[in-house]
Amino acid sequence: MSSYLIDSDSDDYYVATIGQNRNHMALTGENSTGESDDGRCHSSSSLIPPEEEHVVAQSYRTSDEYETSWKHILKAPLRAIQHQPENIQVEVPETAVDVKFSxxxxxxxxxxxxxxxxxxxxxxxxxxxxxxxxxxxxxxxxxxxxxxxxxxxxxxxxxxxxxxxxxxxxxxxxxxxxxxxxxxxxxxxxxxxxxxxxxxxxxxxxxxxxxxxxxxxxxxxxxxxxxxxxxxxxxxxxxxxxxxxxxxxxxxxxxxxxxxxxxxxxxxxxxxxxxxxxxxxxxxxxxxxxxxxxxxxxxxxxxxxxxxxxxxxxxxxxxxxxxxxxxxxxxxxxxxxxxxxxxxxxxxxxxxxxxxxxxxxxxxxxxxxxxxxxxxxxxxxxxxxxxxxxxxxxxxxxxxxxxxxxxxxxxxxxxxxxxxxxxxxxxxxxxxxxxxxxxxxxxxxxxxxxxxxxxxxxxxxxxxxxxxxxxxxxxxxxxxxxxxxxxxxxxxxxxxxxxxxxxxxxxxxxxDLPLGVLILLSIIAVFYILFIIYISFGYIIIGRVNAAQSRRAVNG
CATH class of the missing domain: 1.20.1740.10 (Amino acid/polyamine transporter I)
Incomplete structure (x- = not known):
């Protein structure tokens, strides 16, 4: 599962692929990568946070020939959807402890x-x-x-x-x-x-x-x-x-x-x-x-x-x-x-x-x-x-x-x-x-x-x-x-x-509904009420009864 943070004050994406090595291909242009003073890899399109356990951050290059091909340009929207990030999040700015509203x-x-x-x-x-x-x-x-x-x-x-x-x-x-x-x-x-x-x-x-x-x-x-x-x-x-x-x-x-x-x-x-x-x-x-x-x-x-x-x-x-x-x-x-x-x-x-x-x-x-x-x-x-x-x-x-x-x-x-x-x-x-x-x-x-x-x-x-x-x-x-x-x-x-x-x-x-339809609606109404009761509190009662029976079976 990938998680993404978006700084609310900028358009930069902080990308971390957690639990697996997921391939996010570049759509256009060649991403130049480097390393900042704090050790964070970065590119022209994203800022990748420091590596953590089970975290792999990669950037990918594509050849000029592939990037300029008409097939690549036409297929870019489809690749964008296929590799769309999941769980995009907006970063909330920090404020002083004594600030009640910001x-x-x-x-x-x-x-x-x-x-x-x-x-x-x-x-x-x-x-x-x-x-x-x-x-x-x-x-x-x-x-x-x-x-x-x-x-x-x-x-x-x-x-x-x-x-x-x-x-x-x-x-x-x-x-x-x-x-x-x-x-x-x-x-x-x-x-x-x-x-x-x-x-x-x-x-x-x-x-x-x-x-x-x-x-x-x-x-x-x-x-x-x-x-x-x-x-x-x-x-x-x-x-x-x-x-x-x-x-x-x-x-x-x-x-x-x-x-x-x-x-x-x-x-x-x-x-x-x-x-x-x-x-x-x-x-x-x-x-x-x-x-x-x-x-x-x-x-x-x-x-x-x-x-x-x-x-x-x-x-x-x-x-x-x-x-x-x-x-x-x-x-x-x-x-x-x-x-x-x-x-x-x-x-x-x-x-x-x-x-x-x-x-x-x-x-x-x-x-x-x-x-x-x-x-x-x-x-x-x-x-x-x-x-x-x-x-x-x-x-x-x-x-x-x-x-x-x-x-x-x-x-x-x-x-x-x-x-x-x-x-x-x-x-x-x-x-x-x-x-x-x-x-x-x-x-x-x-x-x-x-x-x-x-x-x-x-x-x-x-x-x-x-x-x-x-x-x-x-x-x-x-x-x-x-x-x-x-x-x-x-x-x-x-x-x-x-x-x-x-x-x-x-x-x-x-x-003007026929009698058979009215009877069917009445039956549906009964099930409607019973299901409402179940999702309101009935499921809790049934769960407690089942738990009690399980305890008695273990103790017995």
């Missing part, structure tokens, strides 16, 4: 939160926002606010789990659960990733069609989006901070485009404030109630908790020092709060624009929104909208790919080269999307609505493990969640399960 340190920790917040801005969320505004006006902005706050609490728990233990949520699931429940949970989270990916890829393809004046069909946009998610591999290869900066640029693009529309249309400020601050829904229809329940599933993505617990591992902190870990948790919480505040105001802008301009148009969807804006405000405004949706779709598909890697690697302990993991996770997620774009294009609105319901149904399988693990002293040590916090999250989890059953009831009630 903006320089906060900057070093800034990055994971902005990758995390993109799941709150994916095309599924944007569609939920515009439907919320068109159906309920400003009335449900308070639901969006509190759903985002709940998301912050859960993301903070996820970040703490990774920061304290040095392992992501999927890895803890592999260690804590037995084989059958572990595989079941992995399949459910993969299903959540596929569901969100369908919305993200279709959203990105919809933006391409809008920006190309219908020249690029949806299925071609799906293929383009599926291929360009490999972009993040190249960005991460050169510098992890470049990757984080790229995602920051996409978030900024969404903020600029959607808030440009907000200031151009200028929704009523007093109505926006009332919608955010005063709970309730005056003169709302049953559709508005369903929309309120669906907001939770649209805002908080199950796979995002798994992603965030892995992203925080990119910072190099001394986990043996509890003061350092506590400080890291503080900075991660501040960074996550800032990123989610930005995401909330972006979502608010979309809701307010559609509440002001399209209230009462209950058939508003992401695929129709561009034409609606074009008809009402002109081509330029629809282009602005399309750019924002394209940034949303591109960024979310890349983070979805990232999440798929961490989930598969964590649950199954797969140690493939990164390009193989990306190819597999992309293929798993892309095939259903492509089939939908080719054969069920007219049903995209219905599918998207059901996918939001699916995300809400699968959400407990991310929330409950992270709550359970952060409540175990054997995992978190002194950073274990206090009892009041456990109780609060326990009641929230019960409420969330209740929301899920309400969503299922409303969705089934609106659909």
């Amino acid at each position: 903006f320089r340190k906060l900057w070093a920790f800034t990055g994971p939160g902005f990758l995390m917040c993109i799941a709150y801005l994916d095309p599924g969320n944007i569609e939920s926002d515009l439907q919320q505004g068109a159906i309920a006006g400003y009335n449900l902005l308070w639901v969006l606010l509190w759903a985002t706050f709940l998301g912050f609490c859960l993301q903070s728990l996820s970040a703490r789990l990774g920061s304290v233990t040095g392992k992501n949520l999927a890895e803890h699931c592999r260690e804590e659960f037995s084989f059958a429940p572990r595989i079941t949970l992995w399949l459910l989270i993969e299903l959540a990733i596929i569901g969100s990916d369908i919305q993200e890829v279709i959203g990105s393809a919809t933006a391409m069609r809008l920006l190309s004046s219908n020249f690029i069909p949806i299925w071609v946009g799906v293929l383009i989006t599926g291929l360009d998610t490999f972009t993040f591999l190249f960005l991460e290869m050169y510098n992890l901070r470049n990757l984080e900066a790229f995602f920051g640029f996409l978030v900024t693009t969404m903020a600029v485009t959607f808030w440009y529309m907000y200031f151009s249309i200028w929704p009523q400020p007093d109505e926006v404030a009332k919608g955010v601050l005063i709970p309730g829904c005056n003169n709302c229809t049953s559709e508005a109630g369903s929309q309120a329940l669906g907001i939770v599933g649209a805002v908080i993505m199950p796979h995002n908790l798994y992603l965030h617990s892995a992203l925080v591992l990119s910072r190099n902190i001394d986990r043996s020092n509890k003061a350092t870990v506590k400080e890291a948790n503080m900075y991660y919480a501040i960074e996550s709060a800032g990123a989610l505040i930005i995401s909330f105001f972006i979502n608010l802008a979309v809701v307010a624009v559609f509440a002001e301009a399209f209230f009462g148009e209950n058939d508003a969807t992401l695929s129709k929104a561009g034409d609606m804006i074009d008809d009402r405000f002109g081509k330029f405004m629809s282009i602005i909208w399309g750019i924002g949706i394209l940034a949303s779709g591109q960024s979310s598909t890349m983070t979805g790919t990232y999440a798929g890697q961490f989930v598969m690697e964590g649950f199954l302990d797969i140690r493939w080269p990164r390009w193989k993991r990306v190819l597999l996770t992309r293929t798993i997620a892309m095939l259903p999307t492509l089939m939908l774009a080719l054969f069920a294009l007219t049903s995209l609105e219905v599918v998207s609505s059901w996918l939001n319901v699916l995300q809400s149904i699968l959400l407990p399988f991310a929330i409950l493990p992270v709550i359970a693990f952060t409540s175990k002293r054997s995992i978190m040590d002194t950073f274990v969640s206090p009892v009041p916090l456990r109780l609060i999250f326990g009641f929230l989890s019960i409420g969330l399960v209740g929301i899920n059953f309400a969503l299922i009831y409303i969705s089934v009630k609106e659909t």
Whole structure:
């Protein structure tokens, strides 16, 4: 396993290949090597630390003939992916002991939160926002606010789990659960990733069609989006901070485009404030109630908790020092709060624009929104909208790919080269999307609505493990969640399960299903509840019973 450190104040890579002699070939140019006064080998592209036990650092030369050949130039991107470094880390600067807060340190920790917040801005969320505004006006902005706050609490728990233990949520699931429940949970989270990916890829393809004046069909946009998610591999290869900066640029693009529309249309400020601050829904229809329940599933993505617990591992902190870990948790919480505040105001802008301009148009969807804006405000405004949706779709598909890697690697302990993991996770997620774009294009609105319901149904399988693990002293040590916090999250989890059953009831009630299907759904609901009980605390009870039986067998 290789580990890499990136100095947060420079672009130099400190490379050490640990446990094995790994061949990292130079892509272009001849690296000149030498030795500094402290004995550290160095080259023009990297600084290699002093040799330690089981550490081998090498540099490789290539001939001028090979370097200038056209085959070498064409194959350079493929070699870059194949030999991409693993476990790239950002070095955190040291500060004086008496310094309680440092903006320089906060900057070093800034990055994971902005990758995390993109799941709150994916095309599924944007569609939920515009439907919320068109159906309920400003009335449900308070639901969006509190759903985002709940998301912050859960993301903070996820970040703490990774920061304290040095392992992501999927890895803890592999260690804590037995084989059958572990595989079941992995399949459910993969299903959540596929569901969100369908919305993200279709959203990105919809933006391409809008920006190309219908020249690029949806299925071609799906293929383009599926291929360009490999972009993040190249960005991460050169510098992890470049990757984080790229995602920051996409978030900024969404903020600029959607808030440009907000200031151009200028929704009523007093109505926006009332919608955010005063709970309730005056003169709302049953559709508005369903929309309120669906907001939770649209805002908080199950796979995002798994992603965030892995992203925080990119910072190099001394986990043996509890003061350092506590400080890291503080900075991660501040960074996550800032990123989610930005995401909330972006979502608010979309809701307010559609509440002001399209209230009462209950058939508003992401695929129709561009034409609606074009008809009402002109081509330029629809282009602005399309750019924002394209940034949303591109960024979310890349983070979805990232999440798929961490989930598969964590649950199954797969140690493939990164390009193989990306190819597999992309293929798993892309095939259903492509089939939908080719054969069920007219049903995209219905599918998207059901996918939001699916995300809400699968959400407990991310929330409950992270709550359970952060409540175990054997995992978190002194950073274990206090009892009041456990109780609060326990009641929230019960409420969330209740929301899920309400969503299922409303969705089934609106659909005339045969009796056999209803019986099947009832059976699935029973297993759903039993599995929730197992991953919440049942696995602990079963483990204790098995341990007691083993002790009795030994003593007997």
